[in-house]
Amino acid sequence: MIEFKQVSKTFATASGQVAAVKNVDLTINAGEVYGIVGFSGAGKSTLVRMLNGLETPTSGEVIINGKRIDNLKGKELRDQRKKIGIIFQHFNLLWSRTVLENIEFPLELVGVAKEERRKKAKHLAELVGLGERINAYPSQLSGGQKQRVGIARALATDPDILISDEATSALDPQTTDEVLDLLDEINEKLNLTIVIITHEMHVIRRLADKVAVMENGQVIEEGPVSEVFTHPKEELTKRFVSAEVDTKQTTDVKQVVTNLLEKNPQGKLVELKFHGQQVERPVINELSKSFPELEISILEGSIHQLADKGTIGSLFVQLVGPVEQLKEALTLLEKLQVEAKVIEHG
Structure with missing residues (x-):
């Protein structure tokens, strides 16, 4: 020691x-x-x-x-x-x-x-x-x-x-x-x-x-x-x-994000962060099943293995749909213990 x-x-x-x-x-x-x-x-x-x-x-x-x-x-x-x-x-x-x-x-x-x-x-x-x-x-x-x-x-x-x-x-x-x-x-x-x-x-x-x-x-x-x-x-x-570990937004990805925000300004651009067993959980699938009216666009993601056997990951998604369902989707992510950060437009 x-x-x-x-x-x-x-x-x-x-x-x-x-x-x-x-x-x-x-x-x-x-x-x-x-x-x-x-x-x-x-x-x-x-x-x-x-x-x-x-x-x-x-x-x-x-x-x-x-x-x-x-x-x-x-x-x-x-x-x-x-x-x-x-x-x-x-x-x-x-x-x-x-x-x-x-x-x-x-x-x-x-x-x-x-x-x-x-x-x-x-x-x-x-x-x-x-x-x-x-x-x-x-x-x-x-x-x-x-x-x-x-x-x-x-x-x-x-x-x-x-x-x-x-x-x-x-x-x-x-x-x-x-x-x-x-x-x-x-x-x-x-x-x-x-x-x-x-x-x-x-x-x-x-x-x-x-x-x-x-x-x-x-x-x-x-x-x-x-x-x-x-x-x-x-x-x-x-x-x-x-x-x-953060997702690197390349020029191409930034352009896609800009286009999506212009097309659907009422949507939510969300950065999801996972760690441990959360990485293996089908979060997008759960969101899709729970809120069928939501459109979910996956923009970019990454997973990293840590030396102490832990795992961390991040994912950028855009959620488009009724305002109430958007709020409920974010609440579900919180219940699933997935960190969700809404990226402000502009």
Whole structure:
């Protein structure tokens, strides 16, 4: 278990004191995938760097498995760092070394015998899907393969905690998903605690069990991913969630919406939001059966799977018909616990 207790970090600069982290309280359970999301300068990297002593808090305590680690020095700090692996955004590979030699490097630094470290490095190369590329050099690898080397290297010292520091930011969407699938597999196989630093809500949705949203050095919202995605409270969180899961209205869709509103200004354009088992419920069918005089036009929709096995979805529909039935249809949606937001004309 990882605990941040009232942790703050202040830096002295030429223009005065800068508070990078302010009074953060967080608990990350063993085996969890925990995401920390925020824009650049939010304080997320500074906070996580306190786990391995690269930063020390100005005040507060950092505790791992019941042991306070923010005041460790010398050998105790070095031993603690062996228990934490880090995956970097830009890979940080040694270009003059092969895949196998890069994975071996952390073991070499701590004095593991050559035969033992080579055996372990080969096993880790297999684990990340690079068993046939162990003699290749970084210049011969794709971005996704380089990051797989970085992941294998981070696992070399058998860490309890794996930190992913914007590890997918330099990758294309397909490769990002492949790397996230690999991290999910590693989490399950090794029961590692994974802490993700990112500004991409897609990464949180695909991988994390819980998420903390940071802004100006503070945690402004925190909780299970399914809860934060379905009921975001803070404006910044709503922006992050909207950018990831809201239906994207393309130019064509906007034109269709405009035409429908002009043709049927008395109708209702409604955005429906679903989560959990609601996604599987035939809501449109129920509306159609209950209100046969209503015309229902489906404009656009999407469904997203969350890492914690939850599901969320959204659907834009237009309802046209008698005013009383329109009101009753919205009441039925409320009874079905489907969030319905009427989009105002114009």
